[in-house]
Amino acid sequence: MSDATPALDEAFDRMARSGFELPNGFVNHGPMACEALAALGCDDVIDGWARRVARSGGTAVDSAAPVDFEWREALGDYRKLPEWIGHFERAIDDEGWSAVVEVWVPRLMPALAVALFHGAIRAAHAVRAIDATDTPARRAELARALAYWAARYSVGQPAPGQADGHEVRPAIIDAAVNGARHYLARPNIFNLHGVTGAMAVELMVDHISPEAGASGLAQVRAEHASLYRGTEQATASPGGGPRGAASPGGGPRGAASPGGGPRGAASP
Numbered sequence: 001m002s003d004a005t006p007a008l009d010e011a012f013d014r015m016a017r018s019g020f021e022l023p024n025g026f027v028n029h030g031p032m033a034c035e036a037l038a039a040l041g042c043d044d045v046i047d048g049w050a051r052r053v054a055r056s057g058g059t060a061v062d063s064a065a066p067v068d069f070e071w072r073e074a075l076g077d078y079r080k081l082p083e084w085i086g087h088f089e090r091a092i093d094d095e096g097w098s099a100v101v102e103v104w105v106p107r108l109m110p111a112l113a114v115a116l117f118h119g120a121i122r123a124a125h126a127v128r129a130i131d132a133t134d135t136p137a138r139r140a141e142l143a144r145a146l147a148y149w150a151a152r153y154s155v156g157q158p159a160p161g162q163a164d165g166h167e168v169r170p171a172i173i174d175a176a177v178n179g180a181r182h183y184l185a186r187p188n189i190f191n192l193h194g195v196t197g198a199m200a201v202e203l204m205v206d207h208i209s210p211e212a213g214a215s216g217l218a219q220v221r222a223e224h225a226s227l228y229r230g231t232e233q234a235t236a237s238p239g240g241g242p243r244g245a246a247s248p249g250g251g252p253r254g255a256a257s258p259g260g261g262p263r264g265a266a267s268p
Helices: 006-015 030-039 043-054 078-095 097-111 118-132 136-151 168-185 189-207 210-227
Strands: none
Touching: 006 030, 006 043, 006 136, 030 043, 030 118, 030 136, 078 097, 078 136, 097 118, 097 136, 097 189, 097 210, 118 136, 118 189, 168 189, 168 210, 189 210
């Protein structure tokens, strides 16, 4: 594991000059992918990946110093993304990144599924990166990740205030495993991101209060109940493969085809 590699900082700096969303409407996966490569120890391919993503387009969004910024009114207002970036940059400098995460991840958790979970997913990758090594580039990426989540904020499925008395981390992992079974039965981009969205919460759960972690688990379960409603889970067949799995490209009517999807969906 080499998640403290300077190559990741250089990649974050490079990709800050690219857009949050690409011309095809998909979310820019570059920062998330490069952080995952660093966590896997694949330092030698980070720079090439970052350069390729930086060329893929999207309108760069620069930070703007917020003036009379009222965050409650700005939630979900994508026009205020520059001010959101400035807001989080200043908060991280003034309060420290861990304090900002502890306050803001629970505030944003009702919008866990917005942009097909990518606000939370990008924030989770940024949290893991800065937890490994606190650098200016990683602070800037955390500010941008939280800003995107806040600017795209839209309340998802209603969830109880907290989940029941299960241990939070194992329960979140169980939810991700169940989601993976749904994905194996119906492999489409929506079911896939139910898995990665749950694991994003798992990455952040140590950085928020136990009560907020339980609320995060409740939100995961609520989103999964909606996402996977009416679908079966794959089970092991005698031949070793998942029983009932759809053929490649298969999925329910309206599922994204290769190269297509809703705003925020990843291309395969």
